[in-house]
Amino acid sequence: MLNTILVTGGAGYIGSHTTLCLLEKGYEVVVIDNLANASKESLKRVEKLTGKKLTFFEVDLLHETDIHKVLSCHPNIRQVIHFAGLKAVGESTDDPLRYYHNNLTGTLHLLRALESTNIRQMVFSSSATVYGYPTTIPVNEHAPIQPTNPYGHTKAMIEQIILDTIAAYNWGVVILRYFNPVGAHASGEIGEDPAYPNNLLPYITQVAAGVREKVTIFGDDYPTPDGSGVRDYIHVVDLAHAHIAALGALDKQPTGAQLYNVGTGKGYSVKEVLEATQAVVDRPIPVEVGPRRAGDVAELTSDPSRAHAALGWNAKHDLKEMVRSAWHWQSKNPHGYRKQ
Numbered sequence: 001m002l003n004t005i006l007v008t009g010g011a012g013y014i015g016s017h018t019t020l021c022l023l024e025k026g027y028e029v030v031v032i033d034n035l036a037n038a039s040k041e042s043l044k045r046v047e048k049l050t051g052k053k054l055t056f057f058e059v060d061l062l063h064e065t066d067i068h069k070v071l072s073c074h075p076n077i078r079q080v081i082h083f084a085g086l087k088a089v090g091e092s093t094d095d096p097l098r099y100y101h102n103n104l105t106g107t108l109h110l111l112r113a114l115e116s117t118n119i120r121q122m123v124f125s126s127s128a129t130v131y132g133y134p135t136t137i138p139v140n141e142h143a144p145i146q147p148t149n150p151y152g153h154t155k156a157m158i159e160q161i162i163l164d165t166i167a168a169y170n171w172g173v174v175i176l177r178y179f180n181p182v183g184a185h186a187s188g189e190i191g192e193d194p195a196y197p198n199n200l201l202p203y204i205t206q207v208a209a210g211v212r213e214k215v216t217i218f219g220d221d222y223p224t225p226d227g228s229g230v231r232d233y234i235h236v237v238d239l240a241h242a243h244i245a246a247l248g249a250l251d252k253q254p255t256g257a258q259l260y261n262v263g264t265g266k267g268y269s270v271k272e273v274l275e276a277t278q279a280v281v282d283r284p285i286p287v288e289v290g291p292r293r294a295g296d297v298a299e300l301t302s303d304p305s306r307a308h309a310a311l312g313w314n315a316k317h318d319l320k321e322m323v324r325s326a327w328h329w330q331s332k333n334p335h336g337y338r339k340q
């Protein structure tokens with residue numbers, strides 16, 4: 001019998017795809033989420049798609065005693081995947097105290113609660129944003145940590161807290177630094193459901209669907225082949241599989257820190273993503289060129305070779321599949337998980 005996994009933030013975008021993957025692989029799953037940026041509907045759909053049951057607790061990591069209650073109800077939990085957190089860069093700059101409180105205090109509560117049990121293994125969602133403005137592209141895990149916004153600082157600080165926890169209490173943690181997760185499950189039943197899309201692909205698909213008027217390219221004067229920003233987009237299903245591989249890596253190496261970039265290693269420009277979407281949706285997508293967005297880098301791509309070697313994991317989906325699945329989700333769910 002496989003381990004029971006606690007998934008924090010499991011109702012969210014990446015958490016719901018990973019929960020689906022865990023259930024498909026035969027894991028038992030306990031999800032906690034405060035639904036600050038998610039809907040229970042995602043988990044209902046995960047159960048329907050897999051034909052399996054999961055356990056859900058509407059719990060806020062800011063309430064430490066509630067985490068203890070969940071852990072005491074489920075003494076069979078052996079590993080944790082910690083997704084829960086706030087993730088909007090702009091919002092973190094406008095309201096840094098909320099971000100530091102939620103992401104740092106929430107994580108500290110979780111770690112303290114786990115430390116009071118015998119659970120010592122965790123996979124943590126970090127981000128390529130910890131690299132800030134990297135000097136070498138593609139970025140490998142040795143690049144300096146120099147975040148440029150409060151959200152990125154919360155990720156860098158949590159990484160440090162985790163390293164200190166490992167050293168003091170002999171834990172095992174895999175830190176995954178995601179590049180740009182996009183796309184949706186092939187069923188079109190679960191996907192990214194932002195209240196307002198800050199990220200490129202959800203914005204483009206909403207414009208294609210007529211929900212928003214036009215896409216603004218944030219700058220076409222970067223030192224990149226077509227002048228628009230280049231990123232390393234990774235299909236969310238590939239990312240979910242990286243978490244399964246990370247749990248396996250913890251089985252093999254139960255203590256110590258493991259740190260991996262999770263991207264495809266291939267960069268696409270904003271204009272290339274627009275062209276790929278245009279080809280998939282087969283309808284006009286109004287576009288304008290605007291100024292650069294503050295804080296953006298010209299290019300950010302990963303060197304994922306360490307994850308390939310150590311986790312035996314590789315991304316399988318190309319840009320076309322990322323775009324096609326994002327559009328399938330958008331078309332099937334014009335209002336996301338809401339009824340209208």
Ligand code: NAD
Binds near residue numbers: 009
């Ligand atoms: P998401 O917002 O869809 O999921 C995060 C989940 O955490 C939400 O369901 C939210 O309700 C929950 N949550 C937030 N604060 C909580 C709290 N105090 N207690 C309990 N639940 C709480 O985001 P996502 O895109 O699925 O991201 C998952 C993780 O991956 C986050 O930690 C994010 O920072 C990180 N990440 C995301 C991206 C990306 O582009 N999506 C890139 C790099 C890293």
Ligand code: UDP
Binds near residue numbers: 219
């Ligand atoms: N971008 C854009 N228009 C948008 C949103 C994003 O041109 O409406 C660009 C952005 O400048 C970056 C790329 O698309 O070059 C990816 O941005 P996103 O916000 O999706 O991810 P980031 O890498 O900034 O976290």
